Amino acid sequence: MKPFRRARGAYVARLTDDERAVLAAAATDVASMLAADEAPQAGDLLAGLAHDLGRSTARPDDPAVRRLLPDASRDDEELAAEFRRLTQADLRASKSAGLLLLARVLTERPGKRPSEVVVERADARAVASAVTDIRLVIAERLGIRTDEQAEAIYDLDAVPAAARQLVAIYGALSWMQESLVGLMLDDARAGVDVTPQSPPPGEPSG
Numbered sequence: 097m098k099p100f101r102r103a104r105g106a107y108v109a110r111l112t113d114d115e116r117a118v119l120a121a122a123a124t125d126v127a128s129m130l131a132a133d134e135a136p137q138a139g140d141l142l143a144g145l146a147h148d149l150g151r152s153t154a155r156p157d158d159p160a161v162r163r164l165l166p167d168a169s170r171d172d173e174e175l176a177a178e179f180r181r182l183t184q185a186d187l188r189a190s191k192s193a194g195l196l197l198l199a200r201v202l203t204e205r206p207g208k209r210p211s212e213v214v215v216e217r218a219d220a221r222a223v224a225s226a227v228t229d230i231r232l233v234i235a236e237r238l239g240i241r242t243d244e245q246a247e248a249i250y251d252l253d254a255v256p257a258a259a260r261q262l263v264a265i266y267g268a269l270s271w272m273q274e275s276l277v278g279l280m281l282d283d284a285r286a287g288v289d290v291t292p293q294s295p296p297p298g299e300p301s302g
Contacts, residue, residue, distance in 0.1 A: 098111075100279055107214075107274065109213045109276075111211060119268065
């Protein structure tokens with residue numbers, strides 16, 4: 097794995113086929129964890145609206161998903177529930193879209209070399225956010241709550257053998273994110289536009 101650099105108006109890293117496959121699978125797995133129930137297939141607009149208003153508003157049972165969809169308030173359960181009702185479906189959808197974008201970036205090969213992973217500037221924020229989401233899920237699985245605990249996981253002698261692959265993925269994503277975000281911050285300071293581009297009027301967003 098080689099860090100992101102600027103190339104041809106984009107951010108380009110180099111990963112092996114195995115690295116691509118493992119990280120893309122992690123992105124897809126987390127997207128699946130976030131996936132809401134499918135809308136009704138029938139063409140009943142009211143049924144679809146009722147489904148959208150009522151779906152996926154319960155507090156997630158999985159603590160890893162709760163780190164991705166945290167409570168708006170720890171002290172006011174009613175406020176937290178109302179916030180989930182209003183925002184959770186959209187948040188799940190946007191995070192899932194970012195994770196699937198990351199998986200696509202990792203599996204496509206538009207670069208000059210087969211090893212190149214190319215992130216367009218307009219996609220960089222979504223990709224960086226998706227990397228953060230995977231790291232949060234892995235952190236929950238590894239019991240990471242503090243910076244000290246995050247550093248300690250790299251002492252493989254203290255990590256159970258079954259968790260070492262997760263540690264390796266966590267480390268690769270951390271390193272990948274650091275190099276990407278560093279370039280984004282440098283470009284932002286230099287006045288380079290790294291904001292997502294909106295589609296022209298009348299065209300779908302994705």
